[in-house]
Amino acid sequence: MALSSPKCPSSQFALRPSPAPRSQRVAAASSSLSCPPIPRRLFSKRVSSQSRANRRWNVASVHDAARTLPISPAKEIDLKKVENGVSSAISAEEYRDLAGLSTRENSTVSITVVGASGDLAKKKIFPALFALYYEDCLPEHFTIFGYARSKMTDTELRNMVSKTLTCRIDKRENCSEKMEQFLGRCFYHSGQYDSEENFAELDKEIKKHEAGRLSNRLFYLSIPPNIFMDVVKCASKSASSANGWTRVIVEKPFGQDSESSAALTRGLKQFLVEDQIFRIDHYLGKELVENLSVLRFSNLVFEPLWSRQYIRNVQLIFSEDFGTEGRGGYFDNYGIIRDIMQNHLLQMLALFAMETPISLDAEDIRNEKVKVLRSMKPLQLEDVVIGQYKSHTKGGFTYPAYTDDKTVPRDSLTPTFAAAVLFIDNARWDGVPFLMKAGKALHTRRTEIRVQFRHVPGNLYRSFGTDLDRATNELVIRVQPDEAIYLKINNKIPGLGMRLDRSNLNLLYAARYSKEIPDAYERLLLDAIEGERRLFIRSDELEAAWALFTPLLKELEEKRIAPELYPYGSRGPVGAHYLAAKHKIRWGDLSSEHYKI
């Protein structure tokens, strides 16, 4: 039985009954609140959801409020209400409701997808926004603007977007009607990324749709990083909200190394405060990554085992069975370490290894993640193996080499594969190798965390198999595809003899839940609209993450270290096996029994 199953789990728009009429609530507020009159101000309505305990009220919105309200956040929380002669503290949510600051009737959210003509916008952002609309998770008054240099009419944008919208398999009802309604709320504005004038025109368009309601604005920077700064400057000067919040989602890559990342952060902070910046790492929005903390902190059977005492090593593995096709130009400036390891895999590692946060609040979780990152030693050359895929012919088809891509220099040394060993220098993880492996054009598409446990001391059944890797438990968190959590255990094969077998206790999501899993971008967009920062990267996390990889990246590039070539569609360079073997480890995804699952 599910503990709770709200329709739109994180949205009050769908969950909460309509509030009392605003006039009544303001009257109630003015008669009972011991605070100065509050200016009309908009907030997104906030969540009160059983399933997301930390969302009881939105501290973020309270902070946003504080910027324009004549009182500090601390004072706000101190506000008292008087009910039947009894005085008690009010929650931030009550505060906003009582003050009439956030009602679905008087607030708007305008979402501008900057770079709307691009790949990510089409593939992920518009479909995610539609899915949220379909699930009634978007506010009542919302408008979506596409912004890019390409010339397009609203109709052309809608045609482009409509090609990538889909309804979930379990949600086919009224699908085309919903799509039409959604597309009717999408508009396009063509402009340059560095033109304040063009953003001022966008501002006018947004205002028309806001129709005098209180204004909240979200800008999604789905553009190459070299133009982030231009857009942030122009949007903040000419198109930010005058009376509500303005937030900016920034896509990765956030810089190329410590210096460029710090420069980007400094640049962004000329126009935005940290709370307005939502640095997205879409892996944090994946269901199984979100579930990591639940698995660990809500199950007594796991938490006590989560340390060097019982865990022999942890493996974070990302593999794709396709190359950089179509994105070679971007990829060649970054390589797999910056593209996947420094962000997606490291974020998963931090969530996996962090200490128990004080609460589920964004800052408490991010504080713990930073501590883990800061406890790690920067990578050295000897901790890493790099590879690059080469052409391979199979079944009469020739798969291209990385350097066959026209946008990639023929002599490129950019790694498309890397394996690394990292250590966390703290009491919990001292001496436990954390292995990472990420590669493109490999034999399979899969992302998983594999936790290999130590062997049982004095194992009575040792004589039935001495291979440590076969006899020890392994917990696998398969992030994608076929989301699953399974635990490899030893058991007796039924029968009169005594033969041991390895079996899986398997939680396969598709078998357990009929509901389709939302795309990571849905969760993250909803969070950004709601001001929930838990799944976004804070600037100090970013700094700590770059500090781990920057010296290595510099050395690889300065010494022009050649990557080991591996055939397209293979299991990657042999060097990765030697690297693991140095630490007496085998890659769990390549062990033969893996393929039985």
Ligand SMILES: NC(=O)C1=CN([C@@H]2O[C@H](COP(=O)(O)OP(=O)(O)OC[C@H]3O[C@@H](n4cnc5c(N)ncnc54)[C@H](OP(=O)(O)O)[C@@H]3O)[C@@H](O)[C@H]2O)C=CC1
């Ligand atoms: N695509 C993906 O799967 C992923 C992308 N990302 C990140 O998301 C962002 C967007 O990605 P994606 O959509 O693939 O990017 P695109 O290369 O498709 O660029 C998006 C839009 O930006 C404009 N643009 C492209 N190049 C330039 C340039 N040199 N100068 C000015 N404008 C330019 C174009 O619009 P126009 O010409 O109309 O102005 C283009 O349609 C990037 O930061 C990327 O790293 C992150 C994860 C995955």
Ligand SMILES: O=C1O[C@H](COP(=O)(O)O)[C@@H](O)[C@H](O)[C@H]1O
């Ligand atoms: O950020 C990126 O992620 C994708 C993989 O994302 P997934 O959700 O499809 O697993 C990767 O292909 C791309 O190179 C990288 O920039």
